[in-house]
Amino acid sequence: MSVAGSIDASGAHDDHHHAHELSFIQKYVFSTDHKIIGIQFMFSGLFWLMIGGLLALGVRWQLAYPFQTMPIVGPLLFGTEGGAISPEFYNMLFTMHASVMIFLVIIPFMVGAFANYLIPLQIGADDMAFPKLNMLSYWFMWPAFFCFALSFFVEGGAAQAGWTSYPPLSSLTWIDPVTKAGSSAPGAGPGQTLWLLGVTFAGVSSMMGSVNYMTTVINMRAPGMTMFRLPLSVWAILITATLQAFALPVLTAAGFLLLFDRTIGTQFFIPENLWVNGTLITGSGASPLLWQHLFWFYSHPAVYIMILPGMGIVSEIIACFARKPIFGYRPMVYSIAGIAGLGFVVWGHHMFISGMNPALGLTFMVTTIFIALPSAIKVFNWLGTLWGGNLHVSTPMLHAVGFVSLFIIGGLSGIFMAATPVDIYIHDTYFIVAHFHYVLAGGSLFSIFAGITYWFPKMFGRMLNDFWGKVHFAASFIFMNGTFFTMHQLGAAGMPRRLANPYDYDYLAHLLPMNQFMTWSAIGMGLAQFIFLANIFYSLFYGPKASRNPWHANSLEWLAPSPPGHGNFESVPVVYRGPHEYSSPLVKDIDYLPQWVAPADIAAFEAQAKLDQPATEPAPPEQPSGNDEHQA
Amino acid sequence: MSKWAYFFLAVPILVVAIFGASLLFPSLGWGLPENVSTIGKSIDFLYYAILAITGVVFVGTQLALCWLLFIEKGQASKDGRGKYTHGNHRAEVIWTVVPAFVLGIIAFAQMPAWYQARFNGPRVDPIARVVARQFEWRIVYPGPDGQYDTSDDIHVPNELHVPVNRRVRIELRTMDVLHSFFLPHLRVKHDAVPGLSVPVWFDATKTTREYQNENAELSNADFRAVDGTTRLGRICVAIDEAKTPLTSFLKDHLSAETRAMLASYLVTWNATLGAEFEPAVPSGLRSAMIGELNGILATEDLSDPKLTEGINLTASTTSHLASPLGGRKSTLLNREILQDAFPGEIKPLERHFDLACAELCGWGHYKMKGRLIVHETQEELDAWLAERHAEQEASR
Ligand code: HEM
Ligand SMILES: [Cu+2]
Numbered sequence A: 001m002s003v004a005g006s007i008d009a010s011g012a013h014d015d016h017h018h019a020h021e022l023s024f025i026q027k028y029v030f031s032t033d034h035k036i037i038g039i040q041f042m043f044s045g046l047f048w049l050m051i052g053g054l055l056a057l058g059v060r061w062q063l064a065y066p067f068q069t070m071p072i073v074g075p076l077l078f079g080t081e082g083g084a085i086s087p088e089f090y091n092m093l094f095t096m097h098a099s100v101m102i103f104l105v106i107i108p109f110m111v112g113a114f115a116n117y118l119i120p121l122q123i124g125a126d127d128m129a130f131p132k133l134n135m136l137s138y139w140f141m142w143p144a145f146f147c148f149a150l151s152f153f154v155e156g157g158a159a160q161a162g163w164t165s166y167p168p169l170s171s172l173t174w175i176d177p178v179t180k181a182g183s184s185a186p187g188a189g190p191g192q193t194l195w196l197l198g199v200t201f202a203g204v205s206s207m208m209g210s211v212n213y214m215t216t217v218i219n220m221r222a223p224g225m226t227m228f229r230l231p232l233s234v235w236a237i238l239i240t241a242t243l244q245a246f247a248l249p250v251l252t253a254a255g256f257l258l259l260f261d262r263t264i265g266t267q268f269f270i271p272e273n274l275w276v277n278g279t280l281i282t283g284s285g286a287s288p289l290l291w292q293h294l295f296w297f298y299s300h301p302a303v304y305i306m307i308l309p310g311m312g313i314v315s316e317i318i319a320c321f322a323r324k325p326i327f328g329y330r331p332m333v334y335s336i337a338g339i340a341g342l343g344f345v346v347w348g349h350h351m352f353i354s355g356m357n358p359a360l361g362l363t364f365m366v367t368t369i370f371i372a373l374p375s376a377i378k379v380f381n382w383l384g385t386l387w388g389g390n391l392h393v394s395t396p397m398l399h400a401v402g403f404v405s406l407f408i409i410g411g412l413s414g415i416f417m418a419a420t421p422v423d424i425y426i427h428d429t430y431f432i433v434a435h436f437h438y439v440l441a442g443g444s445l446f447s448i449f450a451g452i453t454y455w456f457p458k459m460f461g462r463m464l465n466d467f468w469g470k471v472h473f474a475a476s477f478i479f480m481n482g483t484f485f486t487m488h489q490l491g492a493a494g495m496p497r498r499l500a501n502p503y504d505y506d507y508l509a510h511l512l513p514m515n516q517f518m519t520w521s522a523i524g525m526g527l528a529q530f531i532f533l534a535n536i537f538y539s540l541f542y543g544p545k546a547s548r549n550p551w552h553a554n555s556l557e558w559l560a561p562s563p564p565g566h567g568n569f570e571s572v573p574v575v576y577r578g579p580h581e582y583s584s585p586l587v588k589d590i591d592y593l594p595q596w597v598a599p600a601d602i603a604a605f606e607a608q609a610k611l612d613q614p615a616t617e618p619a620p621p622e623q624p625s626g627n628d629e630h631q632a
Numbered sequence B: 001m002s003k004w005a006y007f008f009l010a011v012p013i014l015v016v017a018i019f020g021a022s023l024l025f026p027s028l029g030w031g032l033p034e035n036v037s038t039i040g041k042s043i044d045f046l047y048y049a050i051l052a053i054t055g056v057v058f059v060g061t062q063l064a065l066c067w068l069l070f071i072e073k074g075q076a077s078k079d080g081r082g083k084y085t086h087g088n089h090r091a092e093v094i095w096t097v098v099p100a101f102v103l104g105i106i107a108f109a110q111m112p113a114w115y116q117a118r119f120n121g122p123r124v125d126p127i128a129r130v131v132a133r134q135f136e137w138r139i140v141y142p143g144p145d146g147q148y149d150t151s152d153d154i155h156v157p158n159e160l161h162v163p164v165n166r167r168v169r170i171e172l173r174t175m176d177v178l179h180s181f182f183l184p185h186l187r188v189k190h191d192a193v194p195g196l197s198v199p200v201w202f203d204a205t206k207t208t209r210e211y212q213n214e215n216a217e218l219s220n221a222d223f224r225a226v227d228g229t230t231r232l233g234r235i236c237v238a239i240d241e242a243k244t245p246l247t248s249f250l251k252d253h254l255s256a257e258t259r260a261m262l263a264s265y266l267v268t269w270n271a272t273l274g275a276e277f278e279p280a281v282p283s284g285l286r287s288a289m290i291g292e293l294n295g296i297l298a299t300e301d302l303s304d305p306k307l308t309e310g311i312n313l314t315a316s317t318t319s320h321l322a323s324p325l326g327g328r329k330s331t332l333l334n335r336e337i338l339q340d341a342f343p344g345e346i347k348p349l350e351r352h353f354d355l356a357c358a359e360l361c362g363w364g365h366y367k368m369k370g371r372l373i374v375h376e377t378q379e380e381l382d383a384w385l386a387e388r389h390a391e392q393e394a395s396r
């Protein structure tokens, strides 16, 4: 997969250097190469994405056909239950769906896969500051994978207390010591302990990554790469890493406290006079609200950890395919920072009606309302970037535009919930579920799709199929809206989340057909992902070879060969300008001016790029049909 | 991207259509359910106001997005290039200040409603204590002596009775995990937190009777729509309301199998009530039912597989019997079985103001169903309470 021989706009021709030969294991398994580690994160993320998706379909099945036999899998999984999902299994499904998606898919994708792959390449470094630590950060995910996977097979099954794991439901086993039956929460047994361990391991992994990313971005930028010449993706990851570094310890500490409550008999979250299976236990008088504070102190920033890198990715992609500099680069950076800063003082919006002092609720309301502001600024700047652009249709661009469209919905629904009186009514209803699926499944997931399709040529040296990429996009987008939009209606109608059978309530019985429609959309969304996977695996081996810079983009990773060898660049790049100099007046015949081209070499670069274009770009994938002609 | 502009245009069109339908056709039940409280009015107002504001922003940004995709090459890019600009200071200022202003208004406009809902409670004694537990609501009235935790406390499972048009206060507690007290029609919700006693207040502006009269037709439709399954809890209520003597009813109408299932449910129910709350079973009828069913249980062996043979159980009912946790899942019964067991007796249930649990509390979270009964007058409520008190005394 070497690009030796291909003549490239970069003008760099030497074979990339191999310091020494590495064994297969060193090279692809216990690798310290940031690119391999990024790709490892990516493939394990894709694997868990499928698991998480299956769990979600289980949830959706129950909501559409409550307590009815599940076709095919039902009899296999729940033979004793007549093939129907039991209520405790249902609780396990949504708990593990959310936990897998958040801790094993989206966070590792954003700060594992993309951060790893992109940081050194985009700042012009040969690797991370601490390659071994980087390797460890991936391998610490495996105990997390193991704990989560194992928990499905222990007595009582995997965790069932929701991804938020509020005590006391999560802090006691709730199993009657005598009869072993009558447990009010069967998953609160070993499954819950494994959940906590898994989350802790994932946290350790994130922490290692985060320290590494901050150090690398601050210390290892190529000559000329000032902070305000960093691509927005790097800015977003840097700020995300900072968020993580300050928020994560709180969750880890809280996790240990809960673990102690469960295992060695401490009572950090166990209140006084609690009835457990009909017996009174005297607790320490601690407050279960403490967990909520600690949990959300991390998990609110965590929702931004899950979206900020996506915003960075989308910004890069939109600038590239609009062939325009990003509109308002600095406001973009400031609003990322603003979101991150405010993100530390809004956690209480998850607790408006939890019993927290209502005066505190008021302050959290104000901060929360205002966190919508930087989000809005970002949306306006993306629109500003599209304005006057010379837009190119491509799979990454479609995903990026889809991201903007869906994120608008998720951001706006946040305002309803930030309004404390309205939140009294919609808290813990499907309105919340709609909100966070628009930002996470609509936002984060689509930015992941955008990122994969955009950097795939760099990662693997081959192009993805653009036609099937678009089919995947269109199907995902349609089914995503079909699955999640009407959740707003369910929420407005007052349907609480996490009910195994909402239709028992008179005021919800009529919502069954709507839920059935949503379930079928979800199945469609799941099926659409097979197109994506097939495209990835087919193109990995048979896709057309990619040139170094197939999208004619400006940031440094496009200087390196596709895929970059060990050490990334043939020689240390020097940076002369910002990352979004598309359609720069300094070049006449091409519409991009990469960061690495010295002012003196611009004419030569331009001549070379014009020459190369036909040769290095066999049927540019961004131009599938005659309608979309562009690029001189 | 012109073609794709139409694709993305579907988003605002469908969203407006769905929200439009929700607003224009309340009978679809896609929007806020009927509101019957004063605080609910302010909440609904805020909801609609925010819907209007965000709706404008939503339609504006989505149309802008589609328009930008539609023009595709931009006027400035006739030369096949993008417009070379890094932004515009004035634009940034405008789209920072204007949204900040609007958001500020939203922040201030909601403060009075929050004050009403969470600060300005009525200075009255709590009308009742609502104690949540896995998986039911135990409502405790202070009884004739006006004191809680005395022997004349009146216990009512899953039914909170209040007078109409009066701001009442309840004391919200939980015996075990977190629960959340949710009255959707009153826009009231608050978590029940172990170790805390939370004051919650509200007024109901419509009586249950009015509500039922207005929704009589709906109830019938609903019952049929509930997808072949219904709750045993409902049957108990139906019997209760039919005032059929339970003993004869069971003997006459129930097959051994169904009796067994019924028994298993009630036994777990009974068992979880615990000794402390034993006298709490409010209505004589229900106590009798439990006694009777305990009797039945003594003679029927639930684990006998023969019991379940020969009857057409749905998957869910089989699973209830087969589950290691025993009859606790028998709360769901197939409607056909029920109609077999209760020919002509099952009547459509009347609509009520539901009381739901909105915080995950264990496997039975979904069945923590209660109701709010709004009486026409305080006297009516007092009379009802006196009746419960008398029943309770009698069953001692
Ligand atoms: C525009 C800015 C946003 C505002 C004003 C906002 C506001 C809120 C509020 C008030 C809640 C709590 C609602 C409740 O439980 O009653 C909430 C929940 C949530 N938000 Fe946001 N949000 C915003 C953006 C985001 C973003 C960007 C993400 C993630 C990428 C996100 C993810 C979530 C999640 C996951 C929850 C629910 C957690 C749970 O209860 O399980 N939000 N949001
Ligand atoms: Cu939050």
Ligand SMILES: [Cu+2]
Pocket: B132, B133, B135, B178, B179, B180, B357, B358, B359, B360, B361, B365, B368
């Ligand atoms: Cu509950």
